[in-house]
Amino acid sequence: MKRIMPRRSGSAALIVLASVAGWILASETMAAPSEPSVASSAAPASATRKENRALRKRVYAAFAKDKSIDAGNIGVGVKDGAVTLTGTVADASQIERAVTLAKGVSGVVSVTNKLTVRRDFGQ
Amino acid sequence: MKLRLPCLAALLAFSGAASAQGLVTLYGVLDAGLLYQSTSAASFAPNARDTGKVYRYKDGGIYASFWGLKGSEDLGGGYKVNFKLQGTFDTGTGKFGLSDTPGVPAQFNQFATIGLSGPFGTFNAGRQIVPMVYAMYETDVRGAQYFGSILTAWLGMNQAAGWPGTSTNGPIGALYDSNALVYESPKFYGASLALEYAPGGVPGEFQGGTRESAVLKYSNYGLNLSAVYYNGHDANPMPGIAATGLNNNRLVYLGAMYTFRDFSVSGSYSRGKNPANTGRADYELYSAGLGYRFNPVLKATSGFYYLKDKNNSTNHSSEFAVGAEYSLSKRTLAYAQVGYVDNHGTMNQTIVYGQPVAPGESTTAAMIGVRHNF
Numbered sequence: 001m002k003r004i005m006p007r008r009s010g011s012a013a014l015i016v017l018a019s020v021a022g023w024i025l026a027s028e029t030m031a032a033p034s035e036p037s038v039a040s041s042a043a044p045a046s047a048t049r050k051e052n053r054a055l056r057k058r059v060y061a062a063f064a065k066d067k068s069i070d071a072g073n074i075g076v077g078v079k080d081g082a083v084t085l086t087g088t089v090a091d092a093s094q095i096e097r098a099v100t101l102a103k104g105v106s107g108v109v110s111v112t113n114k115l116t117v118r119r120d121f122g123q
Numbered sequence: 124m125k126l127r128l129p130c131l132a133a134l135l136a137f138s139g140a141a142s143a144q145g146l147v148t149l150y151g152v153l154d155a156g157l158l159y160q161s162t163s164a165a166s167f168a169p170n171a172r173d174t175g176k177v178y179r180y181k182d183g184g185i186y187a188s189f190w191g192l193k194g195s196e197d198l199g200g201g202y203k204v205n206f207k208l209q210g211t212f213d214t215g216t217g218k219f220g221l222s223d224t225p226g227v228p229a230q231f232n233q234f235a236t237i238g239l240s241g242p243f244g245t246f247n248a249g250r251q252i253v254p255m256v257y258a259m260y261e262t263d264v265r266g267a268q269y270f271g272s273i274l275t276a277w278l279g280m281n282q283a284a285g286w287p288g289t290s291t292n293g294p295i296g297a298l299y300d301s302n303a304l305v306y307e308s309p310k311f312y313g314a315s316l317a318l319e320y321a322p323g324g325v326p327g328e329f330q331g332g333t334r335e336s337a338v339l340k341y342s343n344y345g346l347n348l349s350a351v352y353y354n355g356h357d358a359n360p361m362p363g364i365a366a367t368g369l370n371n372n373r374l375v376y377l378g379a380m381y382t383f384r385d386f387s388v389s390g391s392y393s394r395g396k397n398p399a400n401t402g403r404a405d406y407e408l409y410s411a412g413l414g415y416r417f418n419p420v421l422k423a424t425s426g427f428y429y430l431k432d433k434n435n436s437t438n439h440s441s442e443f444a445v446g447a448e449y450s451l452s453k454r455t456l457a458y459a460q461v462g463y464v465d466n467h468g469t470m471n472q473t474i475v476y477g478q479p480v481a482p483g484e485s486t487t488a489a490m491i492g493v494r495h496n497f
Contacts (some may be wrong), residue, residue, distance in 0.1 A: 060344045064312050070311065072261070072342025075382045086416070087345065087382040114385070116419055121260040121267055122186045122233065122252060123152065123496070 024118060052078040055107045059083060062101045069094055069101070076102075081109030088118035151190030154183050155214045156458070156492020160474065162481035167282040169469035173481035178213045183269045183476065184458060184492040185448075187220060188210035189233060195240075204239040207251075207440040209234035223301050232291065233299065244308045250301045254317035254338040255376065258313045258349035261340070262378025265426040266413030270490060271376075271444020271462035273391060273410050274298075276428035279440060279472030280340040280395045283432060284404040286359055288479070294359040294404060295395035296351075296374035300334050313343030323356065323366060330368030332357045345383055351376035354398075371399045380412070387414040390424075396433075405433040420450040430472055438468035454496045461489045 056078045063071035068090075075086035083102050089095055095115045102111045158181035164171035191209030198204060209222030210231040222229035231250070238247030256267060256274070265272035278286075281293040287388030287393055300372045303321040316339055323332025336353040378391035389412035397404035407430070414424040425445040432438035446460030462474035464486050471482035480486040 021397050067310055070310070070313075070342040070347075071344065072347035072380070073240070073345075073382055075345050075384055075386075077384055084384075086385055089303070114416075114419070116416070119185075121257055122189070 048080065050101050052080070055081065055105070057082070058105050059102050062105050066097065066101060069098055074098065074115065081107055082112065083108050083110065084112040084114060086114045088116050090118055090120065097114065105120075116117065132186050145194050145196040147192055147194040149190075149192055150497065151188070152186070152494060152496050153188045153214055154185055154492060154494040155188070156181055156184045156490050158184075158475060158478060158488060158490045159264065160478055160480065160486060160488040162486040164471065164479040164481050164483055167286065167288045167471060167479055169283075169471065171471070171479070171482055173484060177478070179478075181475065181478065181490060182213040182215050183211075184460065184490045185270070185494050187269065187270050187476075188214045189220075189232075191234065200241070202239065204237070205240055205245075205247070206237050206440065207234040207247075221289070223290055223292045223299075225287070227290075231429050242309070242432050244306060246304070246306050248304050250299060251303055251305060252301050253297050253303065253319055253334075253336060253353075254305060254307070255296055255321060255336055255351040255353050255374065256298050257317075258351045259376060259378060259391070261342070261347045262349045262380045262389055262391055263410065264380065264387050264414040264424050265444060265446070266424070268446075270446065270460050270488075271428075271442060271474050272426055273428065275473055275476055276408055276410060276430055276442060277374075277393070277395075278394075278476065279428075279430050279442075279470070280406045280408055281359075282473070283406060283430070283438065283469070284359075284395070284397070294372055295406070296353045296372070296376075297334065297355065297358075307463070310342070314339070314341050316340075323368075324341045324480055325357075325366040325368070327425065328366055328368045330356050330370075331366035333368075334358075334372075345381055347378075347380045349376065349378045351393075369399050371397045373398045377466050378410075385416045388412065402434060407431050407433060408441070421447065425448045430470065432470070435468065438470050440464060440466045440470035440472040442472055442474065444474065446459070451493075457492070458494065459489075459491045461487070463487050 056076050059076045060071055063069050073088045077084040099111050099113050158179050160177045163174045163177040187435045189211045195203045197204040197297050208231045210233055217229055219228035222232050229409040234251050236247040236251050237248035240490055259273045260267040263273035267274040282356045284294040286293045300321045300411045305319045308316045319336040321334040325331025339350045341348040353374040356368050356370050357366035358372035374395045376393040380389035391410045393408045395406045412426040416422040428442045430440040440462040444462035448456050448458045450456045464472050464474050467484055469482050473480050474488040
């Protein structure tokens, strides 16, 4: 129990940091449209795809840091900050954990949960 | 619903001492259905004759029925002592499943382990399902099920290598190992390692009957990767032959499974042989799988398994299986599955575990069933 506590507060601090970072990023992107240009309006499709990919990577990075979650069975779909989680986790409590972790990632606007509980071998 | 009984005996015995209270969980699964199969055989002998169509009650369409008891005691500091007793039984007959000794059942043929878990990982000692099976399960869309999966294909390899199916001791790899010491590391950025050593306990032969295996896994970014090395001495012994430490069981397996949106795809390669005499057993197995989840309660999975004998090219076998699972509730599901196997030469890869097919012929099987967890 004693070992778990610092890790929890550590990850809480990370989430706080991440959300602060996300807020800063969000305010920057909100400021950006005030200077419209032809070049930037021609780019959005690929730029968005790039952003989606980057966000997907960050969600998986958050899963990798959590010892309880095997993200090898989780699909992360991203569209304009909207994350959809598919696939399976080992037990019911991890569904909530995965959703919480994904929500804590900067740039994530919403999380749609389609995760189910995986049946372990023989179970 | 898992039944939790306070560990009364422990409480009574140590009522004076300030010990942490343990919990014992009684749990299990019943899995039963009806099976139709177009050919059958009385044994796994390579020359067994076709005994015809079979229509029967079949236990274990997904996995075997089993029951068990497990518990743990918190030692503090993240450490726990864990135990598990678990055994299969046949809902058709009520009989217990097989042990390592030919023809002899065991009450706890799947798990009889005592172990320790903590920040270092987990360690379990005793008879148990070995890490290589979990590695296969994690890289097969069909989940190493009892009907048409990497498990039945790998058992097909064992049958070709002479496994008579009368014990759980096979010539290539293992599902269960007795006397096993298994360590599993914690996950490090998705990577983990499992190591197994099972002393054989043969007097005068240090290597006699030993098993050793290593499994390396990676799990993140929707991707599961597994690499297995399994090695056994004096595996699948002939009755009356003494263990001499002969290194005669080796399996190497590489598998991957990828999950994206509602799909999952898998593929694997494995090579099983008798390292002491490759001319007696040398097989390759390729697998591919594709699955789709329609909604939270319905999913479909399919798999293709190709097995070939490196020593004799006329012996090869292709199997295709497809199945659907529908969850009636959190604890009960209904399933339907169909499989087709095309066996050539002396191959007799089965479609469902526990029902031999006629060697060298093509066979179709279909099964419907229900699986209930308690």
